[in-house]
Amino acid sequence: xxxxxxxxxxxxxADQSGTARRRKAAGERLVGYFLxxxxxxxxxxxxxDPIRLRGEPADRPVxxxxxxxxxxxxxxxxxxxxxxxxxxxxxxxxxxxxxxxxYLQLYYLIREIPRWEPEAALPPTVLFDLLQTPSYxxxxxxxxxxxxxxxxxxxAGGEAVDNSxxxxxxxxxxxxxxxxxxxxxxxxxxxxxLSGADALRVIGAASVLGPAQATALIEALVAAPPPPxxxxxxxxxxxxxxxxxxxxxxxxxSCGACVVAHDHLGGDRTYERPVSEExxxxxxxxxHYQREIPGPRAYPQAREDQRFLALAxxxxxxxxIIIHDEWDDTLGWEFPDQKRLLxxxxxxxxxxxxxxxxxxxEALQREAVSNFIASIGRAGA
Amino acid sequence: xxAPQERxxxxxxxxxxxxxxxxxxxxxxxxxxxDYVIADAVTPHEIFHxxxxxxxxxxxxxxxxxxxxxxxxxxxxxxxxxxHDGLPRYGSLPFMTTLDGDPDRAPYGGLPKPMxxxxxxxxxxGQKIGEQWSRAFGGANLFALDSSSVSELRPDWFKRSQxxxxxxxxxPRLDFQVEQLRNLIAVxxxxxxxxxxMAEFRAVMHRVNRAGELVDKAxxxxxxxxxxxxSLPEQLTNIxxxxxxxxxxxxxxxxxxxxxxxxxxxxxxxxACPDERLRLLWVNNGLWFNTGFYREFEEKxxxxxxxxxxxxxxxxxxxxxxxxxxxxxxxxxxxxxxxNEQLHLPGWMAEWIIQQARDYQCDAAVMLVPxxxxxxxxGTKLCAMALEQAGIPVLTLTASMVDARLWxxxxxxxxxxxxxxxxxxx
Numbered sequence: 040x041x042x043x044x045x046x047x048x049x050x051x052x053a054d055q056s057g058t059a060r061r062r063k064a065a066g067e068r069l070v071g072y073f074l075x076x077x078x079x080x081x082x083x084x085x086x087x088d089p090i091r092l093r094g095e096p097a098d099r100p101v102x103x104x105x106x107x108x109x110x111x112x113x114x115x116x117x118x119x120x121x122x123x124x125x126x127x128x129x130x131x132x133x134x135x136x137x138x139x140x141x142y143l144q145l146y147y148l149i150r151e152i153p154r155w156e157p158e159a160a161l162p163p164t165v166l167f168d169l170l171q172t173p174s175y176x177x178x179x180x181x182x183x184x185x186x187x188x189x190x191x192x193x194x195a196g197g198e199a200v201d202n203s204x205x206x207x208x209x210x211x212x213x214x215x216x217x218x219x220x221x222x223x224x225x226x227x228x229x230x231x232x233l234s235g236a237d238a239l240r241v242i243g244a245a246s247v248l249g250p251a252q253a254t255a256l257i258e259a260l261v262a263a264p265p266p267p268x269x270x271x272x273x274x275x276x277x278x279x280x281x282x283x284x285x286x287x288x289x290x291x292x293s294c295g296a297c298v299v300a301h302d303h304l305g306g307d308r309t310y311e312r313p314v315s316e317e318x319x320x321x322x323x324x325x326x327h328y329q330r331e332i333p334g335p336r337a338y339p340q341a342r343e344d345q346r347f348l349a350l351a352x353x354x355x356x357x358x359x360i361i362i363h364d365e366w367d368d369t370l371g372w373e374f375p376d377q378k379r380l381l382x383x384x385x386x387x388x389x390x391x392x393x394x395x396x397x398x399x400x401e402a403l404q405r406e407a408v409s410n411f412i413a414s415i416g417r418a419g420a
Numbered sequence: 421x422x423a424p425q426e427r428x429x430x431x432x433x434x435x436x437x438x439x440x441x442x443x444x445x446x447x448x449x450x451x452x453x454x455d456y457v458i459a460d461a462v463t464p465h466e467i468f469h470x471x472x473x474x475x476x477x478x479x480x481x482x483x484x485x486x487x488x489x490x491x492x493x494x495x496x497x498x499x500x501x502x503x504h505d506g507l508p509r510y511g512s513l514p515f516m517t518t519l520d521g522d523p524d525r526a527p528y529g530g531l532p533k534p535m536x537x538x539x540x541x542x543x544x545x546g547q548k549i550g551e552q553w554s555r556a557f558g559g560a561n562l563f564a565l566d567s568s569s570v571s572e573l574r575p576d577w578f579k580r581s582q583x584x585x586x587x588x589x590x591x592p593r594l595d596f597q598v599e600q601l602r603n604l605i606a607v608x609x610x611x612x613x614x615x616x617x618m619a620e621f622r623a624v625m626h627r628v629n630r631a632g633e634l635v636d637k638a639x640x641x642x643x644x645x646x647x648x649x650x651s652l653p654e655q656l657t658n659i660x661x662x663x664x665x666x667x668x669x670x671x672x673x674x675x676x677x678x679x680x681x682x683x684x685x686x687x688x689x690x691x692a693c694p695d696e697r698l699r700l701l702w703v704n705n706g707l708w709f710n711t712g713f714y715r716e717f718e719e720k721x722x723x724x725x726x727x728x729x730x731x732x733x734x735x736x737x738x739x740x741x742x743x744x745x746x747x748x749x750x751x752x753x754x755x756x757x758x759x760n761e762q763l764h765l766p767g768w769m770a771e772w773i774i775q776q777a778r779d780y781q782c783d784a785a786v787m788l789v790p791x792x793x794x795x796x797x798x799g800t801k802l803c804a805m806a807l808e809q810a811g812i813p814v815l816t817l818t819a820s821m822v823d824a825r826l827w828x829x830x831x832x833x834x835x836x837x838x839x840x841x842x843x844x845x846x
Contacts, residue, residue: 111798
């Protein structure tokens, strides 16, 4: 019996390495990347096959430990471990975006490793120096970086990217974004049919699979959705450090909540805005990645906070949980303002600061989340 | 046996200059309401020096707050305001003085609303602090210099960065940085109603290069002279005073006097530690709230810290030579475009420090791994490995650069002492 669309998406999400191997075996020329800030449109326009990579909690830093400081985000440490283990050697190219300082540092560590481990099976790696200062000067720089990346993709075996190919790739990527927008009511709607953990899997699978397959599966999921979830649990939004894996969402939901939205780099705001299909496709692409995507370097903060609030209001949340990585040095600057905004709207917030990514304190997290959910219930009674 | 060291005349002059600068700041800015700029340390202060607009460096003001042992108060305030205790400490202290709003507590009466806040977005934090600080001042102007990243760490940066900087730092990045600097000049001219004089700017740039040459001369004297003629805290006082006043004639005159005095002391055998037996590197950021720590190991072990990255980064990192027909703005762009990267990225950091260890005849290194400022901790593991591979034993101390609450002085002294006994003393 064929898998349901949700099962197929969940399986692709759960086994990203297996999915990559299968795609490679099928003849795809894989270009791996991190986060939401690498223009998949360029990869597609070059005739290559994008796959977004995330860290796996099982990849504890053993080989990575001598080189990488413990102060990196846990997920980045896991990614580095997987790289040193040769897990991503099948990639034709790996693109590291500059949209987060820890990933920039990861890039330099990757480049340094051959000096210490000449035998390490690392993929060819390139930095995509995307800057996000909202200025014309930066736009011009990003345009140059975008064209340089297209040239690097050609050197990796891709086709030269012209306006026509790029416009076509933008339409392809937008269709995938649109499919996710169409699916979002399945977890954000008045009667959720997918758990928050399943939502994360669907969003994640969309960039582990090729766009054609992912779009088809998501459209099939929308066409034949699962039945509504039972019960009337408090509706929560999870915000903060990237939650590419579903562990924390599952923990929250096991405490009796329904996670209806995610605002982080693996969440709902990563697909909400299409790239413009009007005008010069290069400029449209630069505008999108420079100014429209969420990320730790994106600003002004007030605009980012308004988009977060819009998501919370649209999802009709009863509360927000903000969770930060153990060594976060960035997102914490936003918290006092975000709490004030939520307080003004009567939306309760639970702040879990400095949470280890490896071996998170589940009992403490469960206690804090359960108490938070109970407090929401009392307030609503 | 030489006589114990007395404080250098140059050190006293540097301190007096700092006081004069502070007095000018108080008179012109705090009392007179004049323009001034709050700027990240790694930003083009040269533009404001040319415009004759005072600059308060974030790193300098943080260090002053730490040296006055006020950091615990401001970190407690940070906690009370909801900024979690893992956030960067070094750059946040000056911001906290504004949120506190108590001029009697803040050094030099606190910072009034500036003409401009200048941030360089090297990490992910600058724009967040900058926006909130601007708001705390009631809407101060914020200029964010974005920070492009070099695609390849070409070897021997410290040999190439003075003349061969176009290839080293990559042309698209320099083009972008020049455009940003032009924007900054336009904004600064508009806000201050002043004009940047091209001839004076060119002269400022030449004077920075000349000052860098003198810092290199000081390095050569200290590196070859055993026992070292100056303590590390005095080195820092003299070099940092010149760094913050770079481009001025005072910086050149001061460094010349500093070099002359070093030569004289070397000739007379005047030493920081007459019984010098071991020479140490202090690797990574300075321990600003406790510079006396550097000298704790002289009496018992004859172990002298002779180098930190502030000793001669001015000579190796700041100097950018340019021809008479070249645009000095491009040289200024080259100065800051990879400054932190040279000090903190694994390959570039290690190769420079190994060279300094050899030049200064060092026996071992003590490396600060900062907590609460993870940016400054990145690259330390690979740097330590590279130093060890080069035959230089390394001790890492994990501590805050500025938060005295997290420093156990006795334990740290014991740790360094044990390291010297176990791995360095032969």
